[in-house]
Amino acid sequence: MEFENETTTRGVPVAEAFRIDELVNYQQGSVVSRQVVKREKGNVTLFAFDEGQGLSEHTAPFDALVQVIDGEAEITISGKPIRTQAGEMVIMPANQPHALKAISRFKMLLTMIRA
Numbered sequence: 060m061e062f063e064n065e066t067t068t069r070g071v072p073v074a075e076a077f078r079i080d081e082l083v084n085y086q087q088g089s090v091v092s093r094q095v096v097k098r099e100k101g102n103v104t105l106f107a108f109d110e111g112q113g114l115s116e117h118t119a120p121f122d123a124l125v126q127v128i129d130g131e132a133e134i135t136i137s138g139k140p141i142r143t144q145a146g147e148m149v150i151m152p153a154n155q156p157h158a159l160k161a162i163s164r165f166k167m168l169l170t171m172i173r174a
Contacts, residue, residue, distance in 0.1 A: 071095050080128050083107045085164050101172035113160035123151045123171045130165035
């Protein structure tokens, strides 16, 4: 069977199994990201945070779903800290200030869908 779009973003295969945790590697002192899917109505991005790294407080005009793949992080939403670990998910509501900080090396899959 042929697919109209053989790859999504940055060479990630479609209609094929792959290990999400192997698509991005940790880098010392850095936050690394790789967009897996990018569409007009939303995107999916994989992040790898070295221990102590994070994203400063910001807002987004749409809900975002964080799926923790590896490690531990603290996600703060409207001043409320939420400690997360591999296998857990957090919904960050639209227009609420949020920030992330890696407690240990941490990988997450971020899904954002625009209304």
